[in-house]
Amino acid sequence: MPLAPYAADPVRSRGRRVHEPPTQGRTEFQRDRDRIVHSGAFRRLEYKTQVFVNHEGDMFRTRLTHSIEVAQIARSIARQLGLNEDLVEAVSLAHDLGHTPFGHAGQDALNECMRPWGGFEHNVQSLRVVDRLEQRYGAFDGLNLSFETREGILKHCSVENARRLGDVGERFLMGRRPSLEAQIANLADEIAYNNHDVDDGLRSGLLSLRQLDEVELFERHAAEVRHEFPGIAARRMIHETVRRMINELVLDLVAETRRRVREAAPDSVDAVRSAPALAAFSAPMRERSNQLKHFLTGNLYRHYRVTRMTAKARRVVCELFEAFAAEPRLLPPDHQAADPEQRPRVIADYIAGMTDRYAIREHRRLFALDET
Numbered sequence: 183m184p185l186a187p188y189a190a191d192p193v194r195s196r197g198r199r200v201h202e203p204p205t206q207g208r209t210e211f212q213r214d215r216d217r218i219v220h221s222g223a224f225r226r227l228e229y230k231t232q233v234f235v236n237h238e239g240d241m242f243r244t245r246l247t248h249s250i251e252v253a254q255i256a257r258s259i260a261r262q263l264g265l266n267e268d269l270v271e272a273v274s275l276a277h278d279l280g281h282t283p284f285g286h287a288g289q290d291a292l293n294e295c296m297r298p299w300g301g302f303e304h305n306v307q308s309l310r311v312v313d314r315l316e317q318r319y320g321a322f323d324g325l326n327l328s329f330e331t332r333e334g335i336l337k338h339c340s341v342e343n344a345r346r347l348g349d350v351g352e353r354f355l356m357g358r359r360p361s362l363e364a365q366i367a368n369l370a371d372e373i374a375y376n377n378h379d380v381d382d383g384l385r386s387g388l389l390s391l392r393q394l395d396e397v398e399l400f401e402r403h404a405a406e407v408r409h410e411f412p413g414i415a416a417r418r419m420i421h422e423t424v425r426r427m428i429n430e431l432v433l434d435l436v437a438e439t440r441r442r443v444r445e446a447a448p449d450s451v452d453a454v455r456s457a458p459a460l461a462a463f464s465a466p467m468r469e470r471s472n473q474l475k476h477f478l479t480g481n482l483y484r485h486y487r488v489t490r491m492t493a494k495a496r497r498v499v500c501e502l503f504e505a506f507a508a509e510p511r512l513l514p515p516d517h518q519a520a521d522p523e524q525r526p527r528v529i530a531d532y533i534a535g536m537t538d539r540y541a542i543r544e545h546r547r548l549f550a551l552d553e554t
């Protein structure tokens with residue numbers, strides 16, 4: 183399928199922060215994706231989690247498998263809409279690079295600690311990873327990604343950060359949208375985590391099938407599956423149901439986005455940026471997706487066993503931050519800041535880069551007398 187006129191075109195990219203000549207055999211967005219896959223932060227996603235902490239079991243999603251699922255869903259949507267698949271893939275694979283260990287609990291804790299110094303936002307941190315923190319190239323810090331990939335990575339940010347971030351921050355000040363590729367990657371993220379959290383929630387035993395009957399989207403497909411395959415084993419039933427849910431969400435998103443695109447008729451990616459949000463679920467599907475999200479918040483993310491783990495995770499992150507802030511010489515040599523004003527941010531970068539298990543080990547090394 184040829185690229186739609188409103189798709190992001192790598193030949194017309196707004197470019198990289200440091201100019202680089204084009205490379206042979208790959209477009210600029212393919213090159214971005216390849217740099218992301220080869221980065222250290224991407225590999226560390228394997229040992230970072232969202233809901234379940236890494237050592238709780240090998241069967242749960244990690245941020246790495248989550249990012250791959252987002253990329254898969256986003257690419258299949260992009261292809262149906264004639265969008266640039268390489269760009270949605272790059273944005274999807276990079277979208278969680280700035281996440282702290284222990285998912286949202288870790289991010290909230292670090293944000294608290296960093297409050298006097300501008301706070302901590304994981305989206306801004308993902309951008310910071312690709313703009314500065316990865317140190318692999320001779321000519322520049324970071325991965326020197328194209329504007330379009332960076333624009334997609336920065337999903338949200340505060341007004342203060344938007345002012346500071348230059349070109350990619352502008353749209354938050356002007357009330358504009360990013361490319362359709364970025365909008366699709368964002369919704370693919372929602373489809374991926376809602377559905378895999380149902381799957382992981384059931385697998386962990388924190389959610390039960392009976393509870394899920396109150397979620398319309400789940401209940402309808404589950405009933406169909408049971409009808410089609412009487413006596414089907416529970417695990418297969420769950421997978422059959424989840425895959426049908428993902429499919430319905432994807433098809434709805436494609437249809438509604440097509441409808442909005444037809445109506446707004448954008449003739450370029452810049453027209454997409456000035457139009458109202460073009461990628462969206464239909465109103466009934468938006469409601470169903472929200473219902474699922476609320477169900478997960480109430481029943482999984484606030485489950486007492488998850489709450490216990492997140493309370494522990496918060497404590498680990500806060501205690502690490504306080505220990506390093508009180509005694510910066512505890513930091514490894516390549517994380518020491520010469521300028522004392524830079525210190526809190528450098529500590530936040532160090533902690534945010536940790537995997538779950540590294541943070542636990544580092545905490546033990548600092549606080550247990552029998553550890554070195």
Ligand code: MG
Binds near residue numbers: 248277278371375
């Ligand atoms: Mg995500």
